[in-house]
Amino acid sequence: MTAGPGAGEDVLALARLTYLDDGPDRWARAEALLAEHPGLVAEDPFVAAAVGDAEAVRRHLRRDPGLATATRREDGWTALMCLAYARVRQRDPYATARLLLDAGADPDAGVQLGGRVPPFTVLTGCFGEGEQGPGRTPRHPQGDLLAGLLLERGADPHDGQALYDRMFARDDGHLRLLLAHGLGRGDAGAWRRRLGERQDSPQRMVALQVDWAREHGLTDRLALLAAHGFTDGTPADEPSPWRERQPLPPVFASATPLGVRRVVSEGADPDARAHGRTLLHHAAWIGDVELVSALLEVGADPQVRDDAHDATPLGWAEWAYADATAALLRPVTRAGTG
Structure with a gap:
């Protein structure tokens, strides 16, 4: 079945990282579209690359060897870029990348967003x-x-x-x-x-x-x-x-589990702020389980709110889909205060 106009463009818009508003919900919508329009992989070589379908890409290359170096007129992306930035489930991304590189794809391809x-x-x-x-x-x-x-x-x-x-x-x-x-x-x-x-x-x-x-x-x-x-x-x-124009608070300047334990044992404030947030906010956002654990161990306050968003570290973890640190923080954060 042939996909409707624009379906491939919608898949690519949702499947790839945008650095604007990314997250699992977008990639799930892309996968739903792919399930609804299974013919897209055969019709659109950039979609085929995004899902890492090596056999489909091989067929596209046979029909058009220039695909490996071609750029999309919509955004200047190459097929190899579509593969690297996609976060939908892929079949065999490594084999697909090798096919494209063997066919002349530029390993330095890029765009200036x-x-x-x-x-x-x-x-x-x-x-x-x-x-x-x-x-x-x-x-x-x-x-x-x-x-x-x-x-x-x-x-x-x-x-x-x-x-x-x-x-x-x-x-x-x-x-x-x-x-x-x-x-x-x-x-x-x-x-x-x-x-x-x-x-x-x-x-x-x-x-x-x-x-x-x-x-x-x-x-x-x-x-x-x-x-x-x-x-x-x-x-x-x-x-x-x-x-930094001013030295960071000691807990930020020693932002490893070992460093945090050391400086707090020497009297450093575990809730000191830099740029309006605590190190616990930062550790929660980046999903650093060991650092969150160390900060909680030395007494960092999980209820503290940052200056910009008025959110707790749990709120930062949940916004960032940092499930592992959110799981650590949820039991020690009062309900309704994320």
């Missing part, structure tokens, strides 16, 4: 996360595997948007991959060559990561960067945009 720099690249979609939190903009389920394939096929490791999106939480899996493939080395990258000085240099990208890790007491990240020879942050005359 809203005209902004850095661009959102295929790697960005694989690594996920960002300002909405990992519950709303999660990593691709096979993100590390796909990112490794892209890097092996020549993707530029200097992905400023991916570095930004993944810096808020403590996991460093993305950095290990990027560092192993040359992050911070050389004098340019694919997008630096395209955008010139609008795109940060490789050295500055790594220095920004040092700054963030140092400001927030992310000792494992600092050790990882140092092991690759990166110990310097941004210079005083070209500072990081997120370097």
